[in-house]
Amino acid sequence: MTQVFLGMPAGGQGNLFETEPFPKAAHRELGNTQMRKNLRHATHTIRDKRLNVVGELPDWEELRDAGSAIKNLTMANLEERLEEFEKNFTARGGIVHWARDADEANKIVTELVKATGSKEVVKVKSMATQEIGLNEHLETEGIEAFETDLAELIVQLGNDKPSHILVPAIHKNRTEVRDIFLKEMPVVDPNLTDEPAKLAEAARKHLRKKFLSAKVAISGANFALADTGTLGVVESEGNGRMCLTLPETLITVMGIEKVLPHWEDIEVFMQLLPRSSTGERMNPYTSLWTGVSEDDGPQNVHIVLLDNGRTRALADRFGRTALNCIRCSACMNVCPVYERTGGHAYGSTYPGPIGAILSPLLTGIEVEENGSLPYASSLCGACYDACPVKINIPEILVHLRGEDVDANRDKHKLPTQMDLLMKGGSWALGKGKNLGLLEKALPLGRLMSGKEKKIKKLPGIAAGWTASRDIPAPPNKSFRDWWSDEKESK
Amino acid sequence: MSAKDEILGRIRSALADAPVAQEVPREYRKTSDMGEAELIDLLVDRLVDYKAGVDVIDAAQIPEYVAAKLAGASSVVYPHGLDTGWLSGLGEKVEQRIDAPGARLSIAELDETSAVVTSSAVSVAESGTIILDGEPNQGRRAISLVPDHHVCIVPISSIVRLLPEAMPRLAITRPQTWISGPSATSDIELERVEGVHGPRTLDVLMVRGL
Incomplete structure (x- = not known):
C-alpha cells in the first residue's frame, strides 16, 4: 500500500481500507437483524438528545461558522502551526x-x-x-x-x-x-x-x-x-x-x-x-x-x-475540508445508510458519511475498494446539516465519485454499459425533440409490464434497480403529449 | 531526510495552490449580563441533571456541610493550599490526610482514602462545568481522581454563564481538569449511566461570601 503517485503525497496505511465493494459488504451486514435493531435504537436516542442540546444555544450557527473558519485557517497555515506547537x-x-x-x-x-x-x-x-x-x-x-x-x-x-x-x-x-x-x-x-x-x-x-x-x-x-x-x-x-x-x-x-x-x-x-x-x-x-x-x-x-x-487529503483542494473533522460522529448518527448497514460495512476505521470521504482521501481513490465508498450515500445532506464544522460531505462525495469514474475510465478499452447509458441519457435529455421521440416508446413499456402492470426485471446493469423493487407500468402517453392535447382541446 | 522535513515538505506541496482562508468570524456569545441569582439557578439545574449533589450555602456553613457530606467517610485527602477551617467540623473518626509538595500521598494511599475536598477555579453555568486548574487549593490532579467521592467547593463569585467568559480566568499551562458531573458513560446503547472510573459521587457546595 505504499504506492507513490507523481506529485501526490503518499497515501495512508493501516486500517483505512474497504477490502470488498461497499454494496457487497452492506448486503451482508443488512442480514444482521439484531445489529440493525441495536443501531436503530442507539442512533435515534442520540439524534433526539443532540437536537435538544443544540437547540438550547441561540448562537449554534455562529459557533459552527467560527469552528469551520478556525479549521480552514489552520489547514491553510498547517506548517507554521505545527512548528509553533512543537516549539511550545x-x-x-x-x-x-x-x-x-x-x-x-x-x-x-x-x-x-x-x-x-x-x-x-x-x-x-x-x-x-x-x-x-x-x-x-x-x-x-x-x-x-x-x-x-x-x-x-x-x-x-x-x-x-x-x-x-x-x-x-x-x-x-x-x-x-x-x-x-x-x-x-x-x-x-x-x-x-x-x-x-x-x-x-x-x-x-x-x-x-x-x-x-x-x-x-x-x-x-x-x-x-x-x-x-x-x-x-x-x-x-x-x-x-x-x-x-x-x-x-x-x-x-x-x-x-x-x-x-x-x-x-x-x-x-x-x-x-x-x-x-x-x-x-x-x-x-x-x-x-x-x-x-x-x-x-x-x-x-x-x-x-x-x-x-x-497530506494527501490536504492536496485535494475540493476534499481537504474533510480534515476539519473533529470526530464527533454526528454525521453517522443521522445517516440513513449508516443506520442500516452499520459501521463494519465501510471497512475502514472511519465509517459513516465522514468515513466515506476521509478513507479514500487518505489512501487515494484507486486503492483497494475505497472507490466504492463515496457511493455509500443517498446524498440526502443530513450529515452536512449535523456537522459542527460544516464539512460539505455531499459535495465531497460527488467530487470523489467523479475521481472514481476518472480513475476507472482508462481501465476499459470498450465503452461500458454505464458509459453507453450516460451517452444515451445525454442525447435524450439534451433536446426536447429527442426526449419526445423516446417517449413514443412508452406503450412498449406498458406491453412489457404485462397483466400485473409491473415491470419486474430490467436487462443489464439496470437489473440492479429491479432486484429489490418493481417499476409500475408507464402511462400510455407522456406528460408533454398530454399537455399539448389539453391545450388543443381548450 | 528526516520525517519532520518530509512531512512539512508534503504540506508545502499539498498547499501549492495557496488557499486563502477567511478571517475567523467570532459572532458567538462572549459575554453575558446574567445576574447572580439566575447564575446559581442555572448551575444548580445543570449539576442536578448530571446527578451531582448540590447545596447553596454561606461561607460560615462550610464546616458543617463538609462534615455532613463526609459522614460515612473514614479518611479524606486535601491539597496543601485548602483552608483547613473548612474541615474543622469533621469528627475524629475521619482521618485527615494532607497532600503537599515534598509530602505526596502514593497512589495506593489515595486509593485507600474515601474522599477528597478541593476548591475550584471557575465554573460555567450554561454547561454545568467546574474547572480545576491546579491552584494550591485544588492540588494535583491525582487527588481529585482516585478517591471515590469528591466534595468540591465552588465560590459563587467564580461562576460565569458562558465558556468564553471562563477562559481568561484560567492558568493556561498548568494541568487542568474540567468536571461536569460524576464520571459517566454513554457506551451502552448511547444511554447515559453515572459512575465508572472517576469519582462516582460528586458533591458541590456553592458558597456565598468566598
Whole structure:
C-alpha cells in the first residue's frame, strides 16, 4: 500500500481500507437483524438528545461558522502551526516525534514503550491508534495493550471490530455486552445483570488495578494548541484521567490536522464537540496538559505527530475540508445508510458519511475498494446539516465519485454499459425533440409490464434497480403529449 | 531526510495552490449580563441533571456541610493550599490526610482514602462545568481522581454563564481538569449511566461570601 503517485503525497496505511465493494459488504451486514435493531435504537436516542442540546444555544450557527473558519485557517497555515506547537510543547519538557505513516508511528511507540522496560500499556480511546493498528503491532512486539474506554473494552474483550468512532460497540446491546463480560473477564460476578450501571461497575472493577499500577499510557488527543503547546482529551468515564495522570510515561499519537492556532479556540470546540457527539451540554471530563508539570502527572511525556495520508487529503483542494473533522460522529448518527448497514460495512476505521470521504482521501481513490465508498450515500445532506464544522460531505462525495469514474475510465478499452447509458441519457435529455421521440416508446413499456402492470426485471446493469423493487407500468402517453392535447382541446 | 522535513515538505506541496482562508468570524456569545441569582439557578439545574449533589450555602456553613457530606467517610485527602477551617467540623473518626509538595500521598494511599475536598477555579453555568486548574487549593490532579467521592467547593463569585467568559480566568499551562458531573458513560446503547472510573459521587457546595 505504499504506492507513490507523481506529485501526490503518499497515501495512508493501516486500517483505512474497504477490502470488498461497499454494496457487497452492506448486503451482508443488512442480514444482521439484531445489529440493525441495536443501531436503530442507539442512533435515534442520540439524534433526539443532540437536537435538544443544540437547540438550547441561540448562537449554534455562529459557533459552527467560527469552528469551520478556525479549521480552514489552520489547514491553510498547517506548517507554521505545527512548528509553533512543537516549539511550545518542547519548551515545556515534552518530546515531539514525527511519523510519515502507520509503520513509522508504530515503531516509534514501540521503542518508547520498550525504553521504559514495561511489557504492558493502558490506553485511552484513540482513533489515530486504531487507524494505525497500534494494538496489533504492540502484540507482535510482546507488549500487551489494555483498552480502558468501556466501548473499546467491549470490542477488545469480544475480539470484535469497532463500528462507530465514538461508541465502537454501538452494534452490541446490553445483553450482548453482559454475555461478553461473563465470558471474557477473568474475575466477574456470575450473577451480573444487563443493567448498564452494573456493566459499568464490572468494567470499573476489571480495570481498577491496571490503572493504579500502570507505568505507561497511550492516548490520542482531541486537539493541540499551537500557541501554548497544550494537548486536550475529552472523555466521560474517568479512564482518560486515570491514564493521563497516574502513569510515569505518557505517549500521545495525534494526526497533524488536530492542531488549533490559539488557546481561546477551545471555547468554540468545547461547545461544539460534546453537544454534537454524546448530545450532552458538556462531557463529564476534559483534561488539558502542557508538556511536563513538575509534581503532577507523567514526567516522561511524548507526542507522535502522524501524517499517514493526511497530506494527501490536504492536496485535494475540493476534499481537504474533510480534515476539519473533529470526530464527533454526528454525521453517522443521522445517516440513513449508516443506520442500516452499520459501521463494519465501510471497512475502514472511519465509517459513516465522514468515513466515506476521509478513507479514500487518505489512501487515494484507486486503492483497494475505497472507490466504492463515496457511493455509500443517498446524498440526502443530513450529515452536512449535523456537522459542527460544516464539512460539505455531499459535495465531497460527488467530487470523489467523479475521481472514481476518472480513475476507472482508462481501465476499459470498450465503452461500458454505464458509459453507453450516460451517452444515451445525454442525447435524450439534451433536446426536447429527442426526449419526445423516446417517449413514443412508452406503450412498449406498458406491453412489457404485462397483466400485473409491473415491470419486474430490467436487462443489464439496470437489473440492479429491479432486484429489490418493481417499476409500475408507464402511462400510455407522456406528460408533454398530454399537455399539448389539453391545450388543443381548450 | 528526516520525517519532520518530509512531512512539512508534503504540506508545502499539498498547499501549492495557496488557499486563502477567511478571517475567523467570532459572532458567538462572549459575554453575558446574567445576574447572580439566575447564575446559581442555572448551575444548580445543570449539576442536578448530571446527578451531582448540590447545596447553596454561606461561607460560615462550610464546616458543617463538609462534615455532613463526609459522614460515612473514614479518611479524606486535601491539597496543601485548602483552608483547613473548612474541615474543622469533621469528627475524629475521619482521618485527615494532607497532600503537599515534598509530602505526596502514593497512589495506593489515595486509593485507600474515601474522599477528597478541593476548591475550584471557575465554573460555567450554561454547561454545568467546574474547572480545576491546579491552584494550591485544588492540588494535583491525582487527588481529585482516585478517591471515590469528591466534595468540591465552588465560590459563587467564580461562576460565569458562558465558556468564553471562563477562559481568561484560567492558568493556561498548568494541568487542568474540567468536571461536569460524576464520571459517566454513554457506551451502552448511547444511554447515559453515572459512575465508572472517576469519582462516582460528586458533591458541590456553592458558597456565598468566598
